[in-house]
Amino acid sequence: MNQKIRFNRLFACTVAALCYLMPATGYTAGGSSIPLLDAQVSLNNQGAIQRGAKYFVNYCMGCHAAEYVRYQLLENTGLTAQQIKDNLIFDSSKVSDLMKTALPQQDAVTWFSGPVPDLTLTARIRGGADWIYTYLKGFYSDPGRPLGTNNTLYPNVGMPNVLWSLEGLKDPVYRYQVRHQGAVDRGWWVLLFLSVFSALAYFMKKAWWEDIH
């Protein structure tokens, strides 16, 4: 096999790999493409952070852990160790213990068809508090889902709508919308993609048939 044919084959494999990966890229981008709401978090507002800690231990820790931090960290919000022990710990954990959940992961896999993620670093991983806020506000009724709920930011989510008793249930309102500008933009991208792809396909065909002619 001469040098040129080897190069062409390598090139063809690279293009094939890129085309194969393309749907995956689209999916990643599509997952969180709705605009995020502003959580308006103020780290100086101790009262708000204490309330957040209360909601977290009451509404979230039944399933989620924050097991890379200790309860002690909540002393930074102005609470004493005794207050933390009396109001925020419901099992035999000590204030110096890690914030673990009592839910066995095996049960989580059975009930929610997957493990429940630890939330210690979620704000960092998801790029900020706005993501979590939008996610929590994004639950809506969907009788088609196993738990009767779905999420605008996280389609087909496995988590139930745990804050419904505070916020109420939300029914979706579907709207048909034609975005002319967007459609024209996408039209050009499709044409550009098709021309580049056709050119590549032509060269690949040439390379493959070179041996035979």
Ligand code: HEC
């Ligand atoms: C009944 C169990 C349960 C409770 C209670 C619960 N969650 Fe979840 N949560 C889940 C499951 C299961 C997932 C994984 C969803 C998936 O991957 O489809 C999840 C996922 C999440 C995620 C997405 C994490 C990521 O980066 O993918 C966040 C954020 C979250 N929960 C926040 C909360 C908060 C905040 C509370 C309390 C207000 C809470 N959850 C209460 C079960 C629960």
